Amino acid sequence: MIQRERGWAFDQEYIDLWEAHKTDHGIYFINKVSNAYREEEPPEFRGGIIADTMGLGKTLTMIALVAADLDTPTERILHISSCLQSVPEVGTTLIIIPPPFSAELKGHRSAQKSPLYSVQWKRIILDEAHFIRNANSTMAKAVCALSASSRWAVTGTPVQNRLTDLASLLKFIRASPYNDIKQFETDISSLWKSGEDEEAARRLQYLSACLLLRRAKGAIDLPSKTDLLCPVDFAPEERTAYEALRQKAIHSIDEAVSGFHLGPGANVYANALQRIESLRIFCDLGLQYNARHEPKKDHEWPRIAQQAFNSRRGMEAIVCTECSLSFDFTESLLDESGPSNSGHQFSSCMRFICSECTRKFNRDRRKMECGHKPACPVASVSTGSDAFEEIPDTLSATPTSLTKLSSKVDALIADLNSLPLDTKCVVFSTWRLTLDLVKAGLDRNSIPNVRFDGQVPQNERGGVVTRFRTDPTVRVMLLTLSCGAVGLTLTAASRAYLMEPHWNPTLEEQALARTHRLGQTKPVTTVRLYMRDSFEEEVIKVQRTKKQLANVLLLPHDGGSGGDNLETLQGLRSLL
Incomplete structure (x- = not known):
């Protein structure tokens, strides 16, 4: 990292993006990724991407870099570009945690009024940097504007x-x-689109080798980790009920595809999404799924808008049709519920307008228009993580008359009962309702547990984690993905369960990595549960496609864009 902070290695002392060549006519510079050349020296660059796998100690690494400044507090001369001559330089490192930073920018009418923007920092460290992967977001713009x-x-x-x-x-x-x-x-990206996969991969991997620093988990002495993918079979009566739901889902998608170009008046797309979500929820709940509650129709759009939005956002980012800002689930994990998460508008034809554009519309006395005649119904939705834990309100709020648990929960309880009593475990699920059913099973089997989800107040969350860590009688912690995927260290547990596959595999890995990180002293086992011959198997296939992209980037270190609504529908149809 110190080497990277010295700037470009034009002499190729180590692998770098640019190489300098001297000729009789002067110096020119070659881009080693594209082989393009230029006569002007590239703008100075110091820093990089620290991409150690989760739990390896990235925070300690960055503290070590800052501490290294103590050895040479005044000797290192830092470059200040000509456009920043009037900005005073400070020999200080600024560490940014994304959400409250974007709040800092919004709190000032002009960036110059904020102390963060009034100086040139010696170094900026952006933690959880994947939260700015949407370059059009307010957060990304705020961070990139710092000097x-x-x-x-x-x-x-x-x-x-x-x-x-x-x-x-x-x-x-x-x-x-x-x-x-x-x-x-x-x-790089265009080469993939044109079918030049090998050259695209070569360029991406070279770029990664120059700018990205990453140690595999084998670089430090962590206990071993075993990953299990565990299929569960439906009971006969569950299979019958599931197949009935599957046929309804296929019918809804066929109806949506055939009528897609004729207008969205019947909420066909939202209804199809609800059917897909019902299959995923049924896999968790089994016969506790209340199939008597059918998806609501278009005249009740405000009731189902949030769930349709959650389903769409879970599969891929949703983009504001006005300003092109995109939102997906992982971007709101560190955000607290509040005004910034609400006020967005979502129509039954899947048009999305962010809260900032909505406010502009209101100031200009304009209405959101989707272009359909008549206009499709519109409702407010939230991007907050709490809203993502909810299941559609077309289902019962809590499991009732628990005469029988679902097969998946039965499998979980049986596995927990097979473990030594001193083995602490964490159980993750997308939905609180699934955790309700799991808790009922734990209580029935006298397995002490604690719970951490969006309904636990902030001032009580630390106490929940402390009790799980220190109370030897508490064997299980129940967590929603929205609460447990970031910011927690759960090394008291050596076994982690995921109740259902999620569209985003990275989200799963972030959650399961809470147990396998620095501080863990026992071998760790992760268990991903899924129902055999169900839609969950298709979600796992989608995950593998997404993982392949990350693997291309990280190959030197470790040894796709979303379609439109119609393409997404047809893709879901093929999965069914």
Whole structure:
């Protein structure tokens, strides 16, 4: 890292993006990724991306870098570009945690009024840097606008869903020429789109080798980790009920596809999404799923808008049709519920307008228009993580008359009962209702447990974690993904369960990695439960596709864009 903060290695002392060549006519510079050349020296660059796998101690690494300044507090001369001559320099490192930072920017009418923007920092360290992978977001713009001599992006997941995730990080660290997202598209992304896969992979891996520092978990002495993928069979009566739901889902999608170009008046797309979600929820709840509650129709759009929005956002980012700002589930994990998460508008034809654009519309006395005649119904939705834990209100609020648990919960309880009594476990699920059913099973089997979800007040969450860690009688902690995927260390547990596959595999890995990190003293086992011959198997296939992209990027270190609504519908139809 110290080497990287010295700037470009034009003499190729170590692998770098640019190489300098001297000729009789002067010096020219070659971009080793694209082989393009230029006569002007590339803009200075110091820093990089720290992408150690989760739990390896990225925070300690960055503290060590800051502490290294104590050896040479005044000797290192830092470059200040000509456009920043009037900005005073400070020999201080600024560490950013994304959500409250974006709040700092919003709190000032002009950036110059904020102390964060009034100086040139010696170094900026951006923690959880994947939260700026949407370059158009307020958070990304706020972070990229800061002045610094060195810039470090810290994330174990530099790519989650698509290559543009990485492009946003390069814009932040200002690694010329790839601080320009269009240049990244030209030199790398476009090659994939044109079928030049091998050259695209070569360029991406070379770029990664130059700018990205990553140690595999084998680099330190962590206990072993075993990952289990455990299929569960439906009971005969569950299979019958599931197949009935599956046929309804196929019918809803066929109806949506056939009528897609004729207008969205019947909420066909939202109804199809609800049917898909019902299959996923049924896999968790079994016969506790209340199938008597059918999805609501279009005249009740305000009731189902949030759930349709959650389903759509879980599969891929949703983009504001007015300003092109995108939102997905993982971007709101660190955010607290509040005004910034609400006020967005979502129509039954899947048009989305963010809260800032909605406020502009209100100021201009304009209404959101989707272009359909008649106009489709619109409702307010929240991007907060709490809203994501909810299941559709077309289901019962809590499991009742628990004469029988679902087969998946039965399998979980049987596995827990087979473990030594001193083995602490964590159980993750997307939905609180699933955790309700799991808790009922735990209580029935006298397995002491604690719970951590969006309904636990902030001031009580630390106490829940402390009790789980220190009370030897508490064997299980129940967590929602929205609460447990970031910011927690759960090394008291040595076994972690995931109740259902999620569309975003990185989200799963972030959650399960809570147990396998520095401080863990026991071998760790992760258990991913899924129902055999169900839609959950298809979600796992989607995960593998997304993982392949990240693997291409990280290969030197470790040894796709979303379609439109119609393409997404047809993709779901093929999965069924």
